[in-house]
Amino acid sequence: MTTPIISVTDLRKRYGEIEAVRGISFTVAEGEVFGLLGPNGAGKTTTVEILEGLRNADSGTASVAGIDVARDPTGVKRRIGVQLQASAFPEHYTTKEVVELFGIFYDRTVDALALLRQVDLADRASQRQEKLSGGQRQRLSIAVALVNEPRVIFLDEPTTGLDPQARRNLWALVQSIRDRGITVLLTTHYLDEAEVLCDRVAIIDEGRIVALAPPRTLIADLLGRGFTKPVLQQQANLEDVFLDLTGHELRED
Amino acid sequence: MRQVVRYTAMLLRAYVRDRSAVFFSLLLPLMFMLIFGALNLGAFGHVTMGIVDEARNADSRRFVDQLAGIGELTVREGALDDEKARLSRSERDMVVAIPADFRLAPPQPGASVPTLLVYANDGRAQQVAVGGAILQQLIAETSFAVTRTSPVVQLTQEQVSAVRLRYVDFLVPGILGMNVMQLAIFSVAFALVADKQRGVLRRIMATPFRPIRFLTSQVLLRLVLSVIQILILLGVALLVFKVQVVGSVLDLLVLTTLGSIAFLTVGFTLAGWAETVNQVPPVANLITLPQFFLSGVFFPTDVVPPLLKPISEHAPLTYLNDAVREVSTQGATLWDVRGDVLGLAVWSIVGFLLAVRFFKFQTS
Numbered sequence: 126m127t128t129p130i131i132s133v134t135d136l137r138k139r140y141g142e143i144e145a146v147r148g149i150s151f152t153v154a155e156g157e158v159f160g161l162l163g164p165n166g167a168g169k170t171t172t173v174e175i176l177e178g179l180r181n182a183d184s185g186t187a188s189v190a191g192i193d194v195a196r197d198p199t200g201v202k203r204r205i206g207v208q209l210q211a212s213a214f215p216e217h218y219t220t221k222e223v224v225e226l227f228g229i230f231y232d233r234t235v236d237a238l239a240l241l242r243q244v245d246l247a248d249r250a251s252q253r254q255e256k257l258s259g260g261q262r263q264r265l266s267i268a269v270a271l272v273n274e275p276r277v278i279f280l281d282e283p284t285t286g287l288d289p290q291a292r293r294n295l296w297a298l299v300q301s302i303r304d305r306g307i308t309v310l311l312t313t314h315y316l317d318e319a320e321v322l323c324d325r326v327a328i329i330d331e332g333r334i335v336a337l338a339p340p341r342t343l344i345a346d347l348l349g350r351g352f353t354k355p356v357l358q359q360q361a362n363l364e365d366v367f368l369d370l371t372g373h374e375l376r377e378d
Numbered sequence: 379m380r381q382v383v384r385y386t387a388m389l390l391r392a393y394v395r396d397r398s399a400v401f402f403s404l405l406l407p408l409m410f411m412l413i414f415g416a417l418n419l420g421a422f423g424h425v426t427m428g429i430v431d432e433a434r435n436a437d438s439r440r441f442v443d444q445l446a447g448i449g450e451l452t453v454r455e456g457a458l459d460d461e462k463a464r465l466s467r468s469e470r471d472m473v474v475a476i477p478a479d480f481r482l483a484p485p486q487p488g489a490s491v492p493t494l495l496v497y498a499n500d501g502r503a504q505q506v507a508v509g510g511a512i513l514q515q516l517i518a519e520t521s522f523a524v525t526r527t528s529p530v531v532q533l534t535q536e537q538v539s540a541v542r543l544r545y546v547d548f549l550v551p552g553i554l555g556m557n558v559m560q561l562a563i564f565s566v567a568f569a570l571v572a573d574k575q576r577g578v579l580r581r582i583m584a585t586p587f588r589p590i591r592f593l594t595s596q597v598l599l600r601l602v603l604s605v606i607q608i609l610i611l612l613g614v615a616l617l618v619f620k621v622q623v624v625g626s627v628l629d630l631l632v633l634t635t636l637g638s639i640a641f642l643t644v645g646f647t648l649a650g651w652a653e654t655v656n657q658v659p660p661v662a663n664l665i666t667l668p669q670f671f672l673s674g675v676f677f678p679t680d681v682v683p684p685l686l687k688p689i690s691e692h693a694p695l696t697y698l699n700d701a702v703r704e705v706s707t708q709g710a711t712l713w714d715v716r717g718d719v720l721g722l723a724v725w726s727i728v729g730f731l732l733a734v735r736f737f738k739f740q741t742s
Contacts, residue, residue, distance in 0.1 A: 177584055178584075179580065179583065179584055199586045199588075200586075202584060202585055202586040203586040207584045209577065209580060209581055209584060211577050212576075212577035212578070212580050212581040212584075213576040213577050213578050213581065214578065214581065215392060215573065215578050216392065216396075217391075217392035217393075217395040217396050218388075218391075218392060222388070222391075225388075226385075226388050227585065229381060229384045229385050229388065229587075230381075230385075230582060230585035230586070230587035231585060231586065231587075232380075232381050232586075273585075
């Protein structure tokens with residue numbers, strides 16, 4: 126097996142009385158889409174922010190792209206792309222200028238239009254960033270995450286708050302990023318999203334990993350333990366109905 | 379360095395697009411200057427004199443016309459009761475009553491000369507003294523002309539300073555200093571706290587961009603803005619109010635930049651402490667408002683009560699205003715105002731230490 130691109134060993138982080146992360150360990154192989162699943166407050170974001178070099182762990186080690194995060198956070202930041210939860214871009218810039226601005230932060234010249242084209246935002250290049258819809262903003266943040274041609278990108282709840290069309294669109298975008306050989310680590314609390322996108326998932330609860338395997342394996346294990354759903358298995362669900370009626374095209378402006 | 383310059387240019391671009399920022403940093407100061415300049419608040423040495431002419435003859439007309447021709451006086455005429463009422467409302471500094479028997483003729487032996495009665499406004503002693511002296515001088519000149527004699531002693535007056543200080547000449551340096559303070563404290567505190575609150579700073583800190591470069595760009599932006607602001611305000615002051623700047627404009631820019639640095643440290647400290655934008659105005663106003671009145675923006679610091687003198691003397695804005703005013707109105711050099719420069723330097727160091735202690739990139 127090749128060396129993992131992300132490796133985390135016994136990570137712990139405490140905020141005052143609350144122990145947010147209680148000894149998490151996992152590895153992610155290069156090219157994989159890896160999901161961290163869990164309810165709100167499970168410790169997903171804290172774990173991801175430690176890997177991104179934004180927070181210090183109390184103990185344990187984490188390395189990304191062969192670099193120890195605690196020792197060289199800037200080196201890690203240089204090699205990864207990130208999309209943060211609850212963050213925003215500076216105001217009074219156009220979409221294209223936001224991409225260029227982050228080019229400055231990585232100290233490189235970027236082809237902003239080409240990046241916007243990759244996330245299907247080229248037609249919004251000269252529009253103010255503040256005026257973008259939720260889905261467009263998430264796509265912009267992915268374009269920004271790709272500014273430094275990263276080997277790994279971290280997406281923290283990328284589809285929270287988006288309508289079904291925008292979610293599907295973002296899934297396609299994540300798959301196209303994976304197809305380019307970029308490793309993706311995403312957090313989500315939507316299980317269908319994990320099932321569609323992730324090669325492997327780690328389910329986190331109360332700061333600990335309670336399961337780690339490919340989604341199919343986890344489901345097969347559960348069924349193997351004699352689990353049955355009390356309702357009849359349907360061939361479609363309400364979301365399928367919704368998308369059938371309203372179409373797959375993005376609804377923006 | 380290239381990164382800092384490129385980022386500063388981007389910040390400047392966003393700044394000029396931000397209408398409220400442009401309003402607060404440029405239009406508001408201009409309005410301040412125009413309003414206070416037009417009000418001619420303070421009006422040093424300027425005397426408003428009410429005249430009650432009960433003689434209404436050629437001689438009294440001539441006397442009043444002569445008074446009206448004197449630059450320091452604004453002469454208003456009216457009935458006695460009316461003028462006295464205005465005096466009590468401080469609309470007049472003094473009221474001069476010309477008696478019905480007023481005439482300009484050589485005095486007859488044994489007869490009394492006409493007597494001017496002066497009502498003085500107690501609250502405006504300085505103006506009353508100036509007006510009284512002007513009256514005395516006019517009476518003396520008139521007497522010599524009428525009696526065809528020459529004065530036995532002549533007086534030549536020499537201006538103490540080469541330039542006569544009008545209120546607006548005094549005001550403009552104060553306005554410059556005030557705006558350096560406002561721009562440095564408010565623009566940093568508001569912009570950075572808003573960015574911190576919205577998670578913009580966190581997003582930037584997730585890139586390898588070094589915090590020191592981020593902060594350097596933020597400081598550079600404000601210094602550039604401050605220079606632009608000062609040049610525009612000075613330009614308007616020169617064009618509209620014909621303000622005389624005796625000293626060097628370059629020295630003024632050096633001083634205002636030093637002032638900016640001192641106040642920027644306050645802005646960054648505030649930005650570090652505040653978690654939400656709403657916390658900014660009360661504290662920022664608590665720091666800036668007293669200095670409007672204690673640091674000689676609109677009127678000289680002599681009027682500051684003794685109890686507040688120690689604060690007034692050492693407030694950063696006082697150092698800045700004193701230095702800018704000395705250069706602008708007296709033609710002082712940077713070396714002449716080294717005491718004020720030192721004061722600003724000490725404040726900058728204190729502020730820098732506070733900023734380092736308090737400034738954080740993310741809310742905890």
